[in-house]
Amino acid sequence: MASRLVQGQEGETGGRLADPPISYPIIPAGEQTVWADVSPLIASACNDLQDGQLIHGENFSLFAAMSALEIMDPKMDAGVEKCGYYSIEEAIENNVAPVPLSLNPTLDVQRVIDVIDHLFSCEATWYKGHTLAQTVFSCIYLLRIERTSSHALLHSYCRIMRATCNAVISVVSDSRTHEEEDLFTMAYGLPLKGEGDEKCLSILNSVEETISRQLRACKAQSLKKKQLEDIEPLQSNPDLEEGYCRALLCRLRFRKHYYLVLTSMKKPQGKGLELARKHVASCLSELTHITKSQEFLRALSYGFHQDDIQSSTTASGCRPIGFDASLNNRFSAPTPPRATHILSWKEAVSYFQKLLSDLDFVCSLNTDLVLDDVFCFIVQFQKPQPDLVARAHLQILLIQDGKLYGKEFFHDIISRELGLPELTKGKEHQKNEFIVQLGQLIINLLKILCANTAWQRRKLGKILQDWSVLSLQLEIAFKREIGETLNVMVDENMSTKVSKHLLRWTEERTYWIASRFLMLGFELELYSPYDYCMVYWFMYLVFMKLLEKIQLQTAANNENSQRKGKKKKDHGKDQIRDASFSSSTLLIHCYICLSEGLAMILAALRNESKAFHMVGPFNGEEERFIQHFDLLLKAHVPEHATYYLFKESTGHARISSIIKDNCFREAQKIITSLRGSYAGNSDKLIELQQLEQVAERNRVALSVIDQIGARDPSLTVSFEFTHHPHFAIAVIKRS
Amino acid sequence: MEEAESFSNPSFLQDVSTRASERSGSDESPAVAQLRKLLFRRILIGASDGRFFLGTFHCIDKQGNIILQDAVEYRHTRRSGDPSPMEQRCLGLILIPASCRTSCHAECSIDEQISLLSINK
Numbered sequence: 001m002a003s004r005l006v007q008g009q010e011g012e013t014g015g016r017l018a019d020p021p022i023s024y025p026i027i028p029a030g031e032q033t034v035w036a037d038v039s040p041l042i043a044s045a046c047n048d049l050q051d052g053q054l055i056h057g058e059n060f061s062l063f064a065a066m067s068a069l070e071i072m073d074p075k076m077d078a079g080v081e082k083c084g085y086y087s088i089e090e091a092i093e094n095n096v097a098p099v100p101l102s103l104n105p106t107l108d109v110q111r112v113i114d115v116i117d118h119l120f121s122c123e124a125t126w127y128k129g130h131t132l133a134q135t136v137f138s139c140i141y142l143l144r145i146e147r148t149s150s151h152a153l154l155h156s157y158c159r160i161m162r163a164t165c166n167a168v169i170s171v172v173s174d175s176r177t178h179e180e181e182d183l184f185t186m187a188y189g190l191p192l193k194g195e196g197d198e199k200c201l202s203i204l205n206s207v208e209e210t211i212s213r214q215l216r217a218c219k220a221q222s223l224k225k226k227q228l229e230d231i232e233p234l235q236s237n238p239d240l241e242e243g244y245c246r247a248l249l250c251r252l253r254f255r256k257h258y259y260l261v262l263t264s265m266k267k268p269q270g271k272g273l274e275l276a277r278k279h280v281a282s283c284l285s286e287l288t289h290i291t292k293s294q295e296f297l298r299a300l301s302y303g304f305h306q307d308d309i310q311s312s313t314t315a316s317g318c319r320p321i322g323f324d325a326s327l328n329n330r331f332s333a334p335t336p337p338r339a340t341h342i343l344s345w346k347e348a349v350s351y352f353q354k355l356l357s358d359l360d361f362v363c364s365l366n367t368d369l370v371l372d373d374v375f376c377f378i379v380q381f382q383k384p385q386p387d388l389v390a391r392a393h394l395q396i397l398l399i400q401d402g403k404l405y406g407k408e409f410f411h412d413i414i415s416r417e418l419g420l421p422e423l424t425k426g427k428e429h430q431k432n433e434f435i436v437q438l439g440q441l442i443i444n445l446l447k448i449l450c451a452n453t454a455w456q457r458r459k460l461g462k463i464l465q466d467w468s469v470l471s472l473q474l475e476i477a478f479k480r481e482i483g484e485t486l487n488v489m490v491d492e493n494m495s496t497k498v499s500k501h502l503l504r505w506t507e508e509r510t511y512w513i514a515s516r517f518l519m520l521g522f523e524l525e526l527y528s529p530y531d532y533c534m535v536y537w538f539m540y541l542v543f544m545k546l547l548e549k550i551q552l553q554t555a556a557n558n559e560n561s562q563r564k565g566k567k568k569k570d571h572g573k574d575q576i577r578d579a580s581f582s583s584s585t586l587l588i589h590c591y592i593c594l595s596e597g598l599a600m601i602l603a604a605l606r607n608e609s610k611a612f613h614m615v616g617p618f619n620g621e622e623e624r625f626i627q628h629f630d631l632l633l634k635a636h637v638p639e640h641a642t643y644y645l646f647k648e649s650t651g652h653a654r655i656s657s658i659i660k661d662n663c664f665r666e667a668q669k670i671i672t673s674l675r676g677s678y679a680g681n682s683d684k685l686i687e688l689q690q691l692e693q694v695a696e697r698n699r700v701a702l703s704v705i706d707q708i709g710a711r712d713p714s715l716t717v718s719f720e721f722t723h724h725p726h727f728a729i730a731v732i733k734r735s
Numbered sequence: 736m737e738e739a740e741s742f743s744n745p746s747f748l749q750d751v752s753t754r755a756s757e758r759s760g761s762d763e764s765p766a767v768a769q770l771r772k773l774l775f776r777r778i779l780i781g782a783s784d785g786r787f788f789l790g791t792f793h794c795i796d797k798q799g800n801i802i803l804q805d806a807v808e809y810r811h812t813r814r815s816g817d818p819s820p821m822e823q824r825c826l827g828l829i830l831i832p833a834s835c836r837t838s839c840h841a842e843c844s845i846d847e848q849i850s851l852l853s854i855n856k
Contacts, residue, residue, distance in 0.1 A: 027779060027787060027789060027809055027821075029777075029842050030777075030842060032844060032845075033842050033843060033844055033845075034842075034843065034844075034845060034848055035779055035840035035841070035842060036840060036841055036842075036843050036847070036848040036851050037838070037839070037840050038770075038773065038778075038839050038840065038841045038851065039838065039839050041766060041769060041770055041773075041851065042770065042795070042799060042839060043799075044764075044766040045764070045766040045767045045769070045770040045795075046795070046796075046797050046798070046799050047766075048763075048764035048766050048767050049767060049796070049797040050797070051797060052797070053796075053797060054794055054795070054796050055767065055770055055771055055774070055794065055795045055796075056774070056793065056794040056795075056802075057774045057775060057793070057794075060793065060794055064828070065793075065794060065802055065828070065830075067828065068802055068828040068829055068830040069826055069827070069828070069829045069830070070829070070830045070832065071782060071788065071829055071830065071831045071832065071835060072782065072783075072784070072832065072835045079786065079808055079810060079824065080784060081784040081785055081786065081810070085814070086810065086811055086812050086813055086814050087812035087813070087822070089812060089813075090812060090813050090814065093813075330824060
């Protein structure tokens with residue numbers, strides 16, 4: 001029989017046990033055992049201990065003990081009892097989340113709208129990188145959805161919120177998109193799974209239908225028309241009926257269309273993308289109506305306590321009822337959650353507008369794109385720095401079941417794009433270990449490119465080694481086969497051809513990765529101005545190599561088509577491919593000129609006026625060089641890019657000599673010729689515009705420095721990224 | 736025992752007590768010896784905010800800070816009202832500072848309880 005904690009029992013010696021604590025816990029001891037107060041024993045034992053002495057057993061390790069959670073420490077102990085309710089049940093008993101929200105129908109509707117708005121702000125906060133428990137599921141109505149079943153509007157909204165959260169979590173979990181902290185998918189102890197959530201749309205539709213009829217009825221009434229049906233109004237004030245109906249309808253419709261965006265995008269092989277775009281457009285249109293409703297709602301709440309319009313989490317400005325973030329503290333295992341600042345309602349609206357535009361871009365993906373264009377698409381997608389939800393959707397779309405868009409295996413794509421159609425007839429190519437390896441590397445690369453910038457750069461640096469090793473293996477295999485085929489027929493051995501094309505393609509992609517790695521460093525502000533010179537110099541080398549590889553590839557393709565004597569219709573396709581090759585070649589040529597120009601300006605300034613020359617007790621220039629380019633050097637991308645070579649190349653740079661080379665003017669010429677090929681492509685034209693500005697301003701700055709003289713002490717040159725994120729512009733100040 | 740531990744502990748982290756016990760077990764006061772016997776027993780500690788922690792007694796220092804292993808936290812789900820339902824949560828290895836400890840009970844047989852009381856005298 002379990003005995004409870006005893007109270008006031010007299011012992012044989014006549015002593016009394018200390019009184020148990022005021023709150024009487026019902027924690028049973030074991031069979032035949034009791035709880036005995038040991039506080040006096042502890043007190044006297046501790047008194048007898050020496051300083052620094054511990055009482056512990058054999059399994060004790062001081063090192064392991066350091067990982068113990070310290071109770072009552074706010075950073076380690078999630079369960080510290082603060083003021084506030086001790087449990088969700090207690091909060092409910094104290095009427096924190098009443099159903100209905102008010103017995104007055106008008107106030108009830110107003111409060112439901114506030115709950116909807118606050119949930120919207122919480123949702124945006126969650127997407128930004130907080131936990132579900134501290135945001136969307138701080139809503140007691142969501143935590144106990146069964147309670148809301150008598151209130152059709154609230155219930156249907158909660159159901160679709162829950163279904164939407166589930167949909168988003170499953171995409172993010174499936175994509176296994178890494179973030180610095182995986183807070184997004186944490187949902188311990190939260191009631192996320194609900195029966196019948198697939199029907200949430202039909203439930204919402206019926207509520208929407210009712211409110212539409214209520215809107216029609218009140219409009220008919222205002223026009224003194226005979227009503228077609230007798231319908232109970234939404235709330236009790238006829239003057240406000242239309243405004244409230246509209247405010248609710250746009251919110252319900254937004255929720256519906258957003259859910260449909262998610263379900264359409266989930267369709268395999270990108271079959272639902274076009275439909276998703278339509279729903280995105282509807283979402284954006286409803287968001288406009290929602291924004292317009294703010295005036296009406298805010299005016300109605302005048303007189304109540306209203307938060308400032310910029311910081312309020314609801315359109316009306318009133319605080320919503322039914323939310324308590326602290327109730328969920330214990331669900332964020334194991335450490336307490338960080339303070340979560342819920343976005344304001346206005347910020348949430350902007351957040352969703354941006355998210356929808358990012359999702360729309362994902363939906364615009366043409367699933368017929370060649371692999372090289374897919375890479376360009378992802379780079380373009382990443383420019384506005386989309387958040388996790390949009391990036392996870394893109395990744396899921398690109399790679400399904402190890403196939404691109406879930407349609408084609410990568411080894412088939414590789415064979416096709418390397419212009420070796422004969423190879424797809426036989427199955428042998430699948431076994432070609434290089435193609436298989438390359439396929440894996442490409443899958444990995446696509447996933448990395450969909451990650452956030454910091455993670456992406458880190459991973460790109462790491463995979464350089466893998467790509468470089470594969471290139472090396474291909475080179476060895478190619479050279480070996482060349483030796484073997486000398487004894488065979490005149491026609492080139494198939495696998496030799498495969499190796500040569502694979503080698504070129506792999507090398508080209510390797511240098512592309514290296515260039516992206518270097519350029520992302522600017523976006524992450526990883527370089528100090530003292531390092532710009534060496535970075536641009538390295539970029540110059542990498543772009544040169546990239547150009548070389550592309551030109552080899554183009555030459556091989558031309559040679560291939562000439563030899564095969566292709567028919568006219570294939571020739572057209574080749575022309576398109578050649579045109580795109582030539583415009584991408586020109587663009588890289590432009591990058592080369594700008595990198596060279598910037599590296600030289602910086603070198604000249606350092607040589608002539610000691611600007612951008614860092615002295616100090618910390619790492620010297622060579623050490624910084626090695627640190628920045630460590631991963632590239634280890635992977636030999638490119639070969640022989642040593643600090644010594646850098647010093648050799650830049651040591652004699654002078655403004656007077658750079659002016660003669662005129663890299664920036666050459667860049668401008670290239671840009672002019674590219675405008676034609678990019679006509680109609682607004683994204684590319686925007687970048688051309690930026691590059692134009694960079695080239696022009698630097699050209700002017702260079703001539704100004706030349707006139708004034710680099711050694712003039714009144715001259716200060718700084719480098720700003722005002723136009724292009726990767727290429728700086730020299731800004732001159734005279735004091 | 737000490738050799739096995741030093742694989743995980745650098746020697747400078749060796750604590751004083753093990754060196755002390757190397758000298759002589761009989762140097763210990765009876766209170767310390769009695770407390771040592773309670774190691775690995777289930778202990779129920781009350782905290783100043785009303786929570787209880789149940790775990791096996793792992794370590795204690797001179798200040799009275801206690802480490803419990805495989806600890807479970809018990810808390811009330813209502814601020815007031817006796818009795819209120821309790822919920823529990825597993826925490827693992829925890830340290831309860833002496834300053835927030837309000838009560839400490841050990842699980843023992845009835846006989847032991849009696850002998851414990853004689854020590855308290």
